[in-house]
Structure formats: C-alpha cells, structure tokens
Amino acid sequence: MSLLEELCQAVREQHRDGGLPDELLASILSLAENPAALQQQDLIKRLLEQLRNFDLYAGAACFSDANSVQDIQKTISLFSQVRRA
Numbered sequence: 001m002s003l004l005e006e007l008c009q010a011v012r013e014q015h016r017d018g019g020l021p022d023e024l025l026a027s028i029l030s031l032a033e034n035p036a037a038l039q040q041q042d043l044i045k046r047l048l049e050q051l052r053n054f055d056l057y058a059g060a061a062c063f064s065d066a067n068s069v070q071d072i073q074k075t076i077s078l079f080s081q082v083r084r085a
Contacts, residue, residue: 003044004032010051019056021069027076040079047075 001009011028014020028047031037037044055066 003041003048004037007032007044007048007051010048014051014054018054020051020054024069024072024076028072031076031079037079043075043078047072050075 008029011020011025011032015022015025028051050067050072053065053067054072055064055068058064058066058068058071
C-alpha cells in the first residue's frame with residue numbers, strides 16, 4: 001500500500017470511527033489525490049501519524065498525547081505553504 005493510500009485509509013477510518021470532522025476528511029482526501037503531495041513525504045508521514053493518534057477531545061486532559069483537529073489543520077496548512085514557496 002502506498003503512503004497516499006495509507007493516508008486515505010486512515011482518514012476514512014478516523015472519520016467513520018473517531019469523529020474526524022467532514023471538512024478535514026474532504027481536505028485530506030483532496031490532498032491525497034494530488035500527485036504533487038508525494039514530494040512532501042515528511043508531511044504526509046506526520047499527517048498519517050496525527051490521524052492515527054487523533055482524538056476529538058485531545059487537549060481536554062492535561063497530559064494527552066493524542067492529536068487534535070487543530071494539530072491536523074496546522075499540518076494541512078504546511079502543505080499549502082510548501083506549494084507556495
């Protein structure tokens with residue numbers, strides 16, 4: 001399975017089972033459909049790891065290692081910044 005296929009699978013699972021918001025699902029699937037995204041493998045791996053550790057309520061507890069919606073949004077925004085550079 002390719003890195004982008006893993007990303008698509010992880011985002012769909014978190015949307016279905018973990019409460020990942022619709023707008024993040026759409027953003028990440030759109031990103032994964034873009035072949036240029038493969039040039040940013042480090043960011044894809046970071047996003048994949050964040051999805052695997054996603055918790056809708058991350059940050060609610062003092063010592064949470066889970067990733068939040070905001071963490072994932074920040075990583076997605078990095079893709080945009082790299083494309084503009």
